[in-house]
Amino acid sequence: MIKEFVGATSGKFPGRPHRLLRAVAFLISLAALPAAHAALTIEIVGTGATQLPIAVVPFRAEAGLAQPVTPVIASDLARSGLFRMVDSGGLNPPPYEPQDLNYSNWRARGADAVVIGSVAPLSDGRYDVRFRLMDVARQVQLAGFAYTANASQLRLTAHRIADVIYEMLTSGKGVFSTRIAYIVKKGKRYELQVADADGYGAQTVRWSDEPIISPSWSPDGTRLAYVSLEQKKPVVYVQSLMTGQYQAVANYWGSNSAPTWSPDGRTLAVVLSKDGGSQIYFINTDGKGQPRRMTFSSAIDTEPNFSPDGELMLFTSDRGGSPQIYGMPAAGGDPRRLTFEGSYNVTPRFSPDGKSFTFIQRNGGRFNVAVQDMTTRQVQVLTDGAIDESPSFAPNGRMILYATEVRGRGVLSAVSSDGRVKQRLTEDAGDVREPAWGPFPK
């Protein structure tokens, strides 16, 4: 299976080889997952402060494909809230190559950038997908890449193209080819699913008739840690997304929960009650060896989360009388209280740049997503749902994914970190909760 995908994505235009290598590893990891027939539907509310007008021209020969490429690219860009789609229809023939472009026409349509390209079937059944991103004002090519993909990889290829466009035209990296993990409750069944960041391609990686909570991505995106109650108590598992194999890594006397990975991928912070109370311990990711106790309070210490550089650990504690967020050196040391507004601040998760963290704050009976600056301690509340939970940053720091409730049903939402753009992802079949945004594919 691995052999099948080696070289599945290859760059023929000048560009970034590391990107392509990452794509291959990512494809391999996807290939091992069993398919599930579930889809998240996305609804977008609000727009970015400025929107870049862009036209995405349907690629040559994509019309006959089971998965046309450009609609995925356009919907990725539109969903970010940072782009405005300019009509690309009504041109006969449509432009596929730079020499086909009539720039004054695109200026008249108000486009700052145009995406053109083609899809060509290869003799081995795969496809050659190539695109160019053209700057309308300067009449130059900003980016151009070619990919070789089989039919099942066309969506992913489209996401990768959207990532390149996003990176060229905004100051950040695109997250369209990243994945999210979440739990769907369907009747009495709990499914741990992994899907593309746009909600498509959902795969059930684990299911149980007992609750599953707290999925956490390994930094390289190849494994998930989570808590399952299948043994009639909370036990922490680690599962490979490549092989599907899983094992209990924390199954001590009492409860075992709240796993989170250290940035080097070598340590899991977990909450154990084996010595009484809920306290934070470090364990090896294979569960071997003795847990190392990191907090020493008679209160609740839970929901650990590491800073991206691995130096700091945030956690929730009620040692001061109400649940608040504390920070301490990850090597051990004295915790320092970080949140002071309100009587209920929980679930801290660092931003990818380590300069802020997102968390849940209770305001007059409502639970909302907030962000606090690590330096200024300034807090911004970003959402206004009744019960918002489990926030996690996109790996580019631009969006925060969280769980909320609409008419009594759990749905996933994402909000831009400035609060302006909101997306709602609804699953047809069940109650969705506990989202976690995965890392950039390595």
Added chain:
Amino acid sequence: MNRILTATVVLFLLALAGCAATPTAEQPGAAVEDRGKPVGPPGVVAAKPKPDTGAKPLVEKPLGAAALRDPGNILSRRSVYFDFDSNLVKDEFRPLVTAHARYLQQNPGAKMRIEGHADERGSREYNIALGQRRSEAVKQMMQLLGARPDQVEPVSFGEEKPKAAGHDEASWAENRRGDIVYQGE
């Protein structure tokens, strides 16, 4: 020394259990234990029995596993309810906890889990910790009453397995509890 201390605590708690005996509609079966003759651990004189009210006195010999399923026996009652944001075992549940502690003491091979629960509000992981605190409070009381620590494993389901599905105070109250489950059940 420890034994004496334990015995004293047991006596005190049993006395409390006797005093708190006000059977209510929500606590069916409470009358049996509350009005009956409290029995201490072997070698300990139990608190002075109240005058006979016609209730069946508890037997002195160790209770078998059948008692756990007998609807007329307090041991068939398995849930301890808690107030909001509290892990205090309320007086009305002391007889229940006492009876189970005594059962564990009389049946050294018996083991149980106490499954702590929390209402749906707030973070799932924080609620696991709140449920854990509740199950540990029940465990601690059982230990004081003579159960061995290794007979009682306190665990938590947090908000994950609500007994009542509603989103109101009545449902929340129903979901803030500790459930006693014996090994093999």
